[in-house]
Amino acid sequence: MGLGRGQHAQLPDPAREGEGVPRRPRGPGGARGRQAARARPAHPRRGRGLAGPPRVGAARPRGPRPAGRRGRAPRPARARAPVRRPLSVTTGPGPSSGTGQLRRANTAVVLQSLRRRGPASRAELAQRTGLAKATVGAIVADLEEAGAVVEEAPAQPARGRPSRPVALRPGAHLGLGLELNVDYVSAVVVDLAGAVLASESRAAGEDRVEVLLALAAELRATHPGPLLGATVAVPALVRDDDRTVAWAPNLPLHGDGLVAHLAAALGCEVRVVNDANCAAYAEAHHGAARGVDHALYLTGTVGIGAGIVVGGQLVQGAAGFAGEVGHMPVGDPTAPCGCGRRGCWEASIGLHAVLEAVGMPELDTPVTTAEAVAARAADDPAARATVERVGRDLGLGLAILSGVLDPAVVVLGGYFVPLGDLVLEPARRVLDARLASEVQVRPELRLGTLGLRAAALGAAEQSLARVLAGEADLADLGDLGDLAVRG
Numbered sequence: 001m002g003l004g005r006g007q008h009a010q011l012p013d014p015a016r017e018g019e020g021v022p023r024r025p026r027g028p029g030g031a032r033g034r035q036a037a038r039a040r041p042a043h044p045r046r047g048r049g050l051a052g053p054p055r056v057g058a059a060r061p062r063g064p065r066p067a068g069r070r071g072r073a074p075r076p077a078r079a080r081a082p083v084r085r086p087l088s089v090t091t092g093p094g095p096s097s098g099t100g101q102l103r104r105a106n107t108a109v110v111l112q113s114l115r116r117r118g119p120a121s122r123a124e125l126a127q128r129t130g131l132a133k134a135t136v137g138a139i140v141a142d143l144e145e146a147g148a149v150v151e152e153a154p155a156q157p158a159r160g161r162p163s164r165p166v167a168l169r170p171g172a173h174l175g176l177g178l179e180l181n182v183d184y185v186s187a188v189v190v191d192l193a194g195a196v197l198a199s200e201s202r203a204a205g206e207d208r209v210e211v212l213l214a215l216a217a218e219l220r221a222t223h224p225g226p227l228l229g230a231t232v233a234v235p236a237l238v239r240d241d242d243r244t245v246a247w248a249p250n251l252p253l254h255g256d257g258l259v260a261h262l263a264a265a266l267g268c269e270v271r272v273v274n275d276a277n278c279a280a281y282a283e284a285h286h287g288a289a290r291g292v293d294h295a296l297y298l299t300g301t302v303g304i305g306a307g308i309v310v311g312g313q314l315v316q317g318a319a320g321f322a323g324e325v326g327h328m329p330v331g332d333p334t335a336p337c338g339c340g341r342r343g344c345w346e347a348s349i350g351l352h353a354v355l356e357a358v359g360m361p362e363l364d365t366p367v368t369t370a371e372a373v374a375a376r377a378a379d380d381p382a383a384r385a386t387v388e389r390v391g392r393d394l395g396l397g398l399a400i401l402s403g404v405l406d407p408a409v410v411v412l413g414g415y416f417v418p419l420g421d422l423v424l425e426p427a428r429r430v431l432d433a434r435l436a437s438e439v440q441v442r443p444e445l446r447l448g449t450l451g452l453r454a455a456a457l458g459a460a461e462q463s464l465a466r467v468l469a470g471e472a473d474l475a476d477l478g479d480l481g482d483l484a485v486r487g
C-alpha cells in the first residue's frame, strides 16, 4: 500500500541530507534569526504545512477515496475532493513568517549535516552547509539550549585556535515508531542521529492495540528522553490528515479513533501512516535499498503492499495512495481476499494464503511462521511446490510493477525473507520470461534486512521528519504540552 502524503513523507534523504542548496539568510532575518527560531507557528499542529518550504505540486488538491466498506463506493471526482490545508503560505509578519521558516530550514540543514557527516566545528559546519558562520553559531547555540547538541573536547589544529566540534547528543530527542499489524505489533525508538535505541516485536491478536501500548510503555520506560512525536504504521489507506484510517481490509480500523486513543495514552502527537511506505522508507535509508535511486519495496505479511522510493523519497501518487498493489488482479482468480473480492494478488501470495495452501498454522509473527514453512518445504515436496507457486505469482505481479516503474531493486520484506530463494528463484524466472524486451533489465530482487522492525523504524523516522525537514522547531516539539493531540 502506499501511504504517504506528499507533505509529511518528504523526509530528508540521509544519503543526500544536508548540503543542499545553501540557505543564506537574507536581509534582517540573519543575525536576528535566533528569536524567530523560537517562535512557534500560529497553529502548532499546522506548523508543518505552514512552515514547510515550497514543494512542487504540494498544494495539489488531494482526493481521498471514499471511506465506504471495501472501497466499492463510487469515488468522488478529483475536483470535489477536499483541498488540503494550504502549504507554504506566509502572509505578513508573525511566528510563521519567512524568517521563522528560514530559521527552521537552516537549523534542519545543520542537523542533517551533523547526522550524515558527524561532528564538526562551527566553522566546518559553515563550510559544509554554505551558511554564514554567524548563522551557524546562532543555530548551534539554540540547539545546545534545547539539549540537542553537545560540544566535544577541543581538537588542537596544527595552527590557530583549537576548534570545538559539535555533535548530536545521543538519545537527546527521540522518535517513537509503532506498527499495528494483523498478528503482531512492533515498536522502535530512534534518536535524532538515526541511532536505533530500542526495537521489539510481539505477537498480538484482537488485543493488538493494548499489546502495542504496553510495548511502547516498556520502551519509553527505558528511553525516557523527550519525544518529538510518535507515528504508527498500519496496513491501511490513511487520509492525508495523517490520522484518519480510510480503509483497512485486514484490521477493524476506521476513522481517527486509533490516533486519539494512542495520543491520549502516549501524551504526544501521534500520526498514522501506511505500513508499506514506512517499511520502504526504512529499507531505503537504513537497509537493503540504501543508496538505490529507484527502489520498490514489497511487504510480506497477511496483506501485500508496496512502497515506491525514488531518489530517497516516497512516491505518493495523486491522492497519496500509490503502492496499493495487494489488490491487483494477479494470481488465482478464484482466491477470496480480505477485501471481499476474489483474485487479488494478496489472496495468492499473502501469508494466510500460503498457510492455507500448505496446511500449517500461524505462529507468533510472519517471520517465525515463514521459517516453519521454509523448514517444511525442505522436506515436503508438496509444501515446496506450494512455495514455488507463490514465487511464480510473486514474479507475475512484479513483472507488471516492473513494467510500470522500472525499479533497479525490489526489496521483499516480512515473511518473504525466511523463504528466500524458495520464492525468489521462481519469481526471477517469471520476471525473465515476462519482461517484454531483452533490453529491459530485470530488477535485482533483494531480501529486506530490517526484519519485522522495518515499518516501525520507518515510522520512527517519520516522527523526526518535521524537524529534519525544517518544518517544525525542535524546541517546540520537545515541549510536549504544546503539540500533544488531545483526542
Ligand SMILES: [Zn+2]
Pocket (backbone or CB within 6 Å): 326, 327, 337, 338, 339, 340, 341, 344
Ligand atoms: Zn483484495
